[in-house]
Amino acid sequence: MSAAAASTTSAATTKAHSVVESSSRGKWLAGLLVVAYALITLIPLVWILATSLKSPPDSISYPPKVIFEPSMEGYVNLFTTRSRQTEEYIENLGPAETWYDEIVRKRNMVIVGPSRFLDRYMNSVVIGFGSTFLAVFLGTLAAYGFSRFKVPLKDDLLFFILSTRMMPPIAVAIPIYLMYRELGLSDTALGMILLYTAVNVSLSVWLLKGFMDEIPREYEEAAVVDGYTRLQAFWKVVLPQARAGIAATAIFCLIFAWNEYAFALLLTSGNAQTAPPFIPIIIGEGGLDWPAVAAGTTLFLLPIVFFTVLLRNQLLRGITFGAVRK
């Protein structure tokens, strides 16, 4: 009998052992997959960063150079406009005053002024963040209203809001182009902010309504019974709890507005042009200046990376919201 007991115990131990083993093996496998996926995703980004640090000849050499001498030429070209001069002219200039003058002179060129990249970049910042703020602000209020109040035709209104996303925005490009021309909104930052807000607000209303629905009404009711007004209750109780949802929504809106290319290409030119239509047309010596394009792209990626990292905890909670109740 004791032998039987011993054998069952040992069987149980083996089983327990194998369970532990298989779960740790599963973890390894999952970890490996994640790492592999991360590497695949990172390849283009690493390529962009590497290209931005190459010299123009290195950037178009074949086979591609993995090991190369880093150069800031791409960044210098991105931020400056240059003109080609004769070698004698360059020699007569005397010693270069700055490191970027030196880089440029190697190519028989002189810097004649800043490029328009910084303006374009600032346009992107103003339009991207402005429209995100507006879309999230309007979305929060609308979502709260839809979530808490009896709105006549609520379902129809919500469907209407959603329906604006049912076709690709570019389908309405020509009407919008004509409309904007008539309204004087073409090539203005305000026009682009309004446009991106209009596109984003549907996403923002729907996402945030989901988050608002998850916040129990009792919280506001408790605050109202305790003497707060509805608006105060909204500020003190609802907003703090919707924070994760608001952060997640803001990131989604920002990514859209920041990346948008088609409308920006069509509706903006000299004045309110954003970075996306500008970067691909950076022309250097003998066609596209790939290091400068890569440098522009690298700098263009930074704000999104920064904000995603900054809000990563909120974002994670935002994505898992609803999975963990109370």
Next chain:
Amino acid sequence: MAEIRIENLHKTFGDFTAVRDSSFTVKDGEFFVMLGPSGCGKTTTLRMIAGLELPTSGRIYLDGEDVTNRRGGERDIAFVFQLFALYPHMNVRKNISFPLRMEGRPRKEIRERTEEVARMLQIDHLLDSPVGGLSSGDRQRVALGRAVVRRAKAFLMDEPLGALDAQFRELMCEELRLLHLRVKATTVYVTHDQIEAMSMADRICIMNNAEVLQIGPPSEVYARPATRFVAGFVGSPAMNFIAGEGGLEAGSEAVQVRGSRIAIPRLHEDLTSSEAILGARPEHIRISDQGALRGRVFAVEYMGTRQLITVDTDSGRLRVRAPNTVRVNDGEAIGLDFDSEKIVVFDSRTDRAVASALQAGGQRG
């Protein structure tokens, strides 16, 4: 502290009537329990008292003052929600002091009152912890603390123990009762649990289908239910119902049931247009060989000092609570006798209790 008076309160949501023409008064300092199945209108009534819903018609008076159309915050009442509604982004101290901070009290006073309440509820050691990790009992105490700290005129509680497990609920029942004795605030407490209601209430108000059926102390509601619904809802197991035959006149003292004669308290009104239904609590039926009603034992459940015997009779299945000394076996044929003076007579058409010596006795006692 205050008296709450409800007059002809009526509430409809579209076509649905949630509360129909209710009137009652909750006395100052009373522990008033509203009892009924879900959807009976008890919570809607409570929310109207709190100002979270506006009545369709009718008036609400708090301490003699008409507050019908005032916002919740202007009524000086405290509300405890079923799921506690603790703010997850605040710690215990912030949660409890939330109403005081609204009132803009001086910091010192806020701290003192918060700590005093926390000590009373024995959660003073938790004041600076977040509410997320608290046990459900401690969450309940924080929710109560938030209500008590206000020193509001009245406490309204919407199934505050509904989210607790059974064992803990008993403990919290006791704590709530002690808290009530200590604070002596007028309390309106909503529950669907009749045991909770019976053990805590000064008076119970029983509702069903949007209507108030009976208001009275637990003992009266139990012994002299006003309708068949009340009789069936209060008490576990429920009251037994036995159909009588033929009309009865005022002064009758017995009913015919399947050829046997069962004595009842003397009727004070006629019951000629419909038939009588007798209501008898399980403990008011005895097993006796001479019993008027014959039946066969279907099941016996032992419950400590007592046993619950289920008997199949021609008048349906009856439940009898008998002492353990009575020995019966499944399938055995037995006779049943009734404590005649405890029987409630209902009108089969209206389901209302017929006036009889039972009610009269209650009014005297």
